[in-house]
Amino acid sequence: MTPSLTEQLRTGNLFAGECPSRDVLKHVTSRWGVLILVALRDGTLRFSDLRRRIGGVSEKMLAQTLQWLEMDGFVDRVAYPVVPPHVEYSLTPTGQQVSEKVAALADWIEVNLPEVMAARQQREGKDAA
Amino acid sequence: MTPSLTEQLRTGNLFAGECPSRDVLKHVTSRWGVLILVALRDGTLRFSDLRRRIGGVSEKMLAQTLQWLEMDGFVDRVAYPVVPPHVEYSLTPTGQQVSEKVAALADWIEVNLPEVMAARQQREGKDAA
């Protein structure tokens, strides 16, 4: 309970139901939010680039999730007034920080997927045993 | 595209829509999954402990999310055959690894919440400006 002296000032509290930090968490850990943040780590990408890169996203959800992340200050959107439209998305400095954490989680899952799958198998006949 | 020699074997691919890693990500980053994994870092907790600790969870979702995490091998469930029932939840070794990543993200959000809130304010009058 008592925060250590070295602990940074913790303004938000995710365990409190009404804390706005819950919204930020929701955006970042949303189905496509995670993948967008990870994808943009490679650099600036266009809308269609992201769409191709992230398997299964619809245009709608990609646009909406990008807006969430843009509102939270994680993603920077630059639209060039040309025809046809040209819009580039990139991570803000703040966005790079979150994406780092998110990517670490994503990486862990991708690397340790076999162990998780194995664990599920174990559970299969657990009751019967 | 070409993985570095030092890169660990990456079995899963979150960018592929059909990859089972998507399910793991869904469980871990679910609304309550994140908070459960973080809460259990402090040690073994009972069902009711978790319920009190995590503001806003319903019994149903707590139970369901715990089952997801248990199936994935992240959470260990021990039920003592006594009356009234006594069930303890704790992190498995694998679970401790994911929770580490998840907690890092959660911490970042809690600490940097002010900056995110500030970013949102900036966006407020963006169009008008």
Add this chain to the structure above:
DNA sequence: CGGAATCCTCGATGATACTG
């Protein structure tokens, strides 16, 4: 106490069509 079962709501997500 720790659920399981049931019913219900709403938002995330999807599919399609239209536009600057």
Add this chain to the structure above:
DNA sequence: CAGTATCATCGAGGATTCCG
């Protein structure tokens, strides 16, 4: 190309009740 608008769907999540 990069959306927006609209309509439809599905499942996460919630409220309530019942049980060992």
